[in-house]
Structures are given as C-alpha cells and as structure tokens.
C-alpha cells in the first residue's frame with residue numbers, strides 16, 4: 625500500500641466549522657492527521673460534496689478520477705513553492721485529498737483583500753515564487769492547465785505555492801497533447817489561444833500564457849482581465865485574435881515587456897519558466913524600488 629493512502633480513522637476534521645473554501649467541484653476543510661509518537665499534523669482536506677455524489681453518478685466518477693489523478697501527480701512533487709501532498713483517503717466515499725494547509729488562503733483572495741496596500745516589491749516577490757514553482761513543475765514535465773491566482777496558495781510564512789493540479793497531465797513523450805476532457809467551466813480568461821478550440825494544445829507554453837494572466841491579476845489587486853459583462857464568445861474571439869486587455873497601470877515597464885513576450889500567438893516564441901524566472905530575478909536586482917519589501 626503506498627504511504628500516501630491515509631485511513632479515515634486517522635483523519636479528523638469538522639466540516640461544519642472548518643471549511644476553508646469551495647472550488648468548482650470540491651470543498652476544502654481544515655483538519656489534522658493523528659500520528660503515532662508525533663503531534664497531530666494540520667492539513668487541508670479536499671473532498672467532494674456528497675449531495676452531488678448522490679445526484680449524479682457519472683459526475684461523481686469523473687470527479688473521483690480527477691482527484692485520484694491529482695493525488696498521484698502531487699505525490700511526485702517536492703518543492704517549497706509547490707503545495708506539499710500528504711495523501712489520499714478513500715476508505716469511504718467521498719474521496720479526500722490531503723495536503724499542506726496554507727493558512728494565508730488563495731493568492732487571489734489576498735490580492736482582493738489587501739488591494740493597494742501591497743507594494744510592487746511584494747507583488748514581484750509573489751510572481752518570483754510562483755515562477756520558481758512553475759519552473760520546477762516544467763522540469764518535471766507537468767502541465768498545470770489551470771494556472772491563476774485562485775490556484776496559488778499562501779503558506780503561514782507568506783510563501784506562495786502552486787496548487788490545484790486538477791487539470792494537470794504529464795506531458796506525453798511527443799509533448800503534443802490533444803484533449804477532449806476539458807471541463808465545462810473553462811477558465812477562458814487564463815487560456816492561451818491554441819487551447820481555445822476543438823483540439824486544444826496544452827503545453828508548458830500555454831501555462832506561460834496563463835502565468836502572465838496571473839501577473840495581470842497580481843498587479844490588478846486580484847481582479848481578472850476583461851470586463852465582467854463580456855460574454856465567453858467575445859473573450860474567446862478576442863484571445864484567439866491576439867487581443868489582450870490593457871495591463872493595469874501600476875505594472876512596471878519591464879514586467880509589461882515580459883507579459884508581451886508571454887502573450888505571443890506562437891507558443892514556440894514565448895519564453896519558458898526558466899527564462900521567466902531569470903527575468904523576474906533580474907528585475908528585482910536591477911530596480912531597487914521593486915526589491916522586497
């Protein structure tokens with residue numbers, strides 16, 4: 625039995641009191657794992673809401689498969705800027721994925737809550753830490769596919785961690801992926817042009833596109849690009865035609881250049897995460913105003 629199988633008896637949580645948040649298909653609760661000879665370990669427990677399980681069997685199977693995939697993938701990753709995976713609990717439905725608890729919640733909610741009080745230096749630090757995590761995932765041939773500030777978490781020590789590999793898939797040897805398992809709730813605003821069609825081509829370079837939409841969010845206090853009343857078709861059409869929304873005013877010039885290079889239509893021309901990490905590190909070295917804090 626893999627050591628990442630957690631038995632239900634060891635996992636304690638109170639879903640009435642300790643909900644951390646809800647995504648499109650899962651609910652996340654604060655809990656802890658009881659361990660022999662060691663103090664209990666605080667964790668985040670991601671589980672499927674049971675009402676949906678009873679109603680829709682296929683939906684449940686799909687969601688369980690997605691969670692198992694996520695669990696299997698996350699077990700392979702060990703990096704300070706990637707969420708730590710502790711295990712999966714599948715004794716009884718619902719299946720639960722257990723990870724490190726990030727007391728700071730999502731980067732998105734931090735940006736929205738703290739707003740203008742965040743210095744550009746701090747924003748650059750968030751971006752650098754996320755780039756470090758993504759550079760690691762790229763080296764592991766992992767395509768995230770749903771990179772956005774809502775999928776980056778902040779640990780108790782303030783470090784940003786890449787999370788939510790629900791849409792990830794290891795790169796095939798050919799690195800060419802066509803996939804018809806894209807969910808109904810498309811994260812269109814973060815999607816690269818080559819992924820918005822019937823045969824989407826996801827790659828680390830489409831993650832690079834999403835990463836720059838996340839940079840946009842970071843400099844826009846967590847507000848996502850495009851007007852909220854723009855409909856999906858309009859946004860999809862604009863992205864496929866190489867249009868991007870005006871970057872937020874506080875975005876530093878060097879960062880704008882980086883965003884432009886990442887939003888090139890041809891994925892091959894975009895930098896990879898190693899290049900991005902070098903660039904953002906240079907930015908903080910060259911420009912003391914951007915240096916943290």
Ligand code: ATP
Pocket residue numbers: 644645646647648649650651652668670707723724725726727729730770774775777787788790
């Ligand atoms: P989706 O999974 O549909 O992309 P999402 O990323 O918002 O959406 P989840 O990953 O299910 O959804 O997380 C929902 C919320 O729960 C997050 O926005 C965050 O506030 C909270 N959360 C998730 N994981 C953790 C964690 N490890 N530590 C602390 N809070 C978490």
